[in-house]
Amino acid sequence: MTRGYSNSWKLLAVVLGTCAMLSACGTSEASEPQEQLPVEQTAEEDAMITPDNFMDTLMKGSKEDIYKQMSPELQEIISLDEFKTTADSFMEGTASWEKVTEFKMNNLVESSWKDQTGTKGIQASFAEDHQIAGLLIQPLETHEATDKALTKTAFQFPMKGEWFVFWGGNDVLSNYHYAHETQRYALDIIRTQDASSYQGEGTDNEDYYAFGEPLYAAADGKVVEVKNDIPDNTPGVMNAEAPEGNVVVIDHGNGEHSITAHIKKGSVAVNKGDNVKQGDLIGHLGNSGNSSEAHLHFQVSDGPDIFTSRSVQIRWADQSQKLTRGNSFQGLPY
Structure with missing residues (x-):
């Protein structure tokens, strides 16, 4: 975080930001259908x-109105006075905001904005009943040197078909990993249909469109680490004791190691020491580790350990697609 802001809004960024994590999406029951609004709306x-x-109200309108629409969980975290004070402090000196993302996922509409300098960001999630379910207010720090330093290896995305970027990009607004050097350029990827990552109630792993999908080697290399015995979580319940879950780490040379995490228990199809070619099957996607729902965590690091090595910006073989938050893209062809 940048310097010069009060501790109170730093707390706001931390505690309210947790509502926008992947763990908060995809496991709650669908909201009740909303009645069609009449032609003449009430005041x-x-x-x-x-x-x-939202942004016009935050800048020039009533913060009380915003607070009234916050979920009870958010109101328990921060009082109205604290919200007004921290929001006013954060907005000071800001002339304009630009909306950078907006998408609907699992009955939530998420929008995010950057200020005119690109150094401040705000993200808000709205439920179908208009309740504000998540709010993130945070400065945006960039790391230009590593942002531009791409891998020497050209990687293919390790899955087939169409996918959705839940976390990905070069700031914490689009990618919460970005705050941590060890995972700065990591991606969290889900599969969606009709703006949802699951069907039915979302209570079983099999409800999730991503669960069980095959995973492939993203480039030629040698397998240097394998975990295959971590149980898959019940959706919404995460395993912090084994954060990466089942994992395959491949050494591609040039000090570049791909890390494919949250693999389905027992599905890993390679062994430590195996040489693999790009496109070889390495396992099936699961929900193991610190994961709330079936999704792919993929990154390239300068060493084999996800917690001590530095994440590296990935050079994709197909550079036409934007693997940034809120975008859908095509992986390998079927």
Whole structure:
């Protein structure tokens, strides 16, 4: 984080930001269908805070109105006075905001904005009943030298078909990993249909479109680490004792190691010491480790240990696709 801001809004960024993590998406039951609005809306409905008027309200309107729409969980974390004080402090000196992402996923609409300098970011998640379910207010620090230092290896995305980037990008607004040097350029990827990552109630791993999908070697190399015995979690319950879960680490030379994490228990198809070619099957996607739902965690690091090595910006063989938060893209062809 940059210097010069009060500790109070730093706390706001930390505690409210947790509501926007992958762990908060995909496991709650769907909201009740909303009735069609009449042609003539009530004054209360006209005053509703939405993604379209959120920033104008935060800058020039009533912060009380925003606070009233926060979920009970957020209101338990921060009082109205604390919210007003921290928001005013953060907004000071900011002239304008630009919306950078907006997408709907699992009954939430998420929008994010950057200020005119690109050094401040705000992210808000709205439920179908207009309740503000998540709020992140945070400075945006960049690391230009490593942002531009791409891998020497050209990688292919390690899965087939269409996928959705839940976390990915070069700031903490689009990629919470970015705050940590060891995972700065990591990706969290899910599969979606009709703006949802699951079908049914989302209570079983098999409900998730990503669960069980085959994983492939992203480039030629030698397998240097394998874990295959970590149980898959019940959706919504994470295993912090083994954060990466089942994993395959491949040494591609040039000090570059791909790390494919959260693999399905017992599905790893390679052994330590194996030489693999790009496109070889290495396992199936699961929900093991510090994972709330079936998703791929993929990164390239300058060493084999995800917790001590530095993450490296990936050079993709297909550079036409944007693997940044909120975007869908095509992986390997079927």
